[in-house]
Amino acid sequence: MxxxxxxxxxxxxxxxxxxxxxxxxxxxxxxxxxxxxxxxxxxxxxxxxxxxxxxxxxxxxxxxxxxxxxxxxxxxxxxxxxxxDLIVTIDADTLLEPGSLSSIVAHLYASPPQTAAIAGAILLANPMESWSTRAQQWDYFHGISAVKRMQGNFNGTLVAQGAFSLYRRDALEQAGGWPDTVGEDIVLTWSLLRRGYIVRHAEDAVAWTHAPESWGALSRQRKRWARGMIEALAIHKSLLFKPRLSTMFIYWNLMFISIDLAFTLAFIPGLLLAAFGIFWLAGPVTLLVLPLAGLWNIVIFRIQTRMLRRNDIEMKKSFAGFLLFAFIYPFIMQPVSVWGYASELFGRKKEWQ
Structure with missing residues (x-):
């Protein structure tokens, strides 16, 4: 480890x-x-x-x-x-559930032989420390976990995150280890996928990580994540042409970039204009997406809650944090992601904070 x-x-x-x-x-x-x-x-x-x-x-x-x-x-x-021969990485501020190591190893041996890595499930250890962590709790519980579960079902988890993941040593060495990039875990994962390996997700191998407690620290973290995505696309762009089902998720990541750009450069200005009665970019019809978003969040909540119940894990939940996550959080984090994309494209300085 x-x-x-x-x-x-x-x-x-x-x-x-x-x-x-x-x-x-x-x-x-x-x-x-x-x-x-x-x-x-x-x-x-x-x-x-x-x-x-x-x-x-x-x-x-x-x-x-x-x-x-x-x-x-x-x-x-x-x-x-x-x-x-098995290598696990965890962050220095991360705590594992007692059976998580056994679970993640069991997932590896139950997976196809070409599986190179298993990503664990990350939840927040400090959700009540600040309004920032209250919102992040739902980002991890709903957004990140749901995406990894879907990707893992198709043997194409796109990030075996450094906070808690298991790797086969021989696959790590073939990939040259961790690359000296700002998003070393995502670039490594894509390197494994490019070599034909499978990367999966273990939803019941739970780790608790300490999230940034200030909005400034959170912004720097998510900026780094956004830069890592651009790095991975630049270094492993040949993955876009791999005739594999998991390639769909690479294109899905490209959609995240376009959605972040559209949200930041069109939707937010559109709402501001709509407040003054100018409906050029956003109007009353835009509100029709809210019931669909609400239904999707209910489905994810039920799936995640069943996982916690099966593993006898208790998690405090902040309803106010969910409202912040649903209605305010995107207006902060998606512009931050655009900031990260721009920083990588324009070659800004990289550092591990």
Whole structure:
């Protein structure tokens, strides 16, 4: 299990305590790679050795990069240190449900032999910290999870996210490891798909991640995600011509770009004009999409709730956060995505924050 960490002194000990308590019958080697942190991340990770000292199957190794080199380089360094053939990545601020590691490994062995990676299911660990996290809870619970479930059903999950995913080591090495890009997980996933591998999703392998608590930090994160999509399209554009069913989802990603552009450059100005009685871009008929959107959200909510119930997982839900997610969130995040697309196209500086 590779844990790349940068400036994570507040949460790294909780993450390692969680890993030491996982319900898994096999051998587990946890490798923490401190990417040149300037805080006490390294010391707090090393202090967790006692959690693993008496464990019969788990071990902990803490490594420090000579200088801050970025998440991709940290993960690649961890890969050179790893012993086993299955590689799991988790973020340094992520907690796993007790059976999640067993579940994600079981999904791999139940999948076709050409499966290279399994993406876990990500939910929010801090949904009540701010209005930003209240809205993000529903983004993860409804939007991201629903998309990954659909893609996984067709063996074409487009992002085995770094927050919690499982990879076959040989497939990772064939792809050259994690690329030194701003969206290293999406570019790696597309590299695996381009080589003919399958990438799937395990909805019951649940991890809890800490989301950005301020709107500014969230905007920077989503800007980075948008840049990663453009990077993946630029590097692996040959995927657009692969005669596979999962290619449909690559084109679906292209639709997200066009929808973000249309929403930001046409729909928002259209609403502003409509407020003054000018219905050139948006009018009363636009409201007809709301019942369809409401029905779709009900379907997703029922599917997700059944998943939580099957796995005996409780999740606090903020109704006010849902209203914020449904009616305000898109007006912030979709322009941010357009900002990310533009930053990548114009070659702005890249960094792991």
């Amino acid at each position: 590779l844990v790349a960490a940068y400036q994570e002194e507040a949460l790294i000990a909780n993450t390692l305590e969680n890993l030491a308590a996982l319900d898994y019958a096999g051998l587990v080697e946890v490798i923490v790679i401190d990417d040149g942190s300037k805080d006490d991340t390294l010391a707090r990770a090393q202090a967790c050795q006692s959690l693993f000292a008496g464990h019969p199957r788990f071990s902990l190794h803490v490594e420090r990069m000579a200088r801050n080199s970025g998440k991709a380089q940290a993960l690649n360094h961890g890969l050179t240190l790893a012993t086993y």
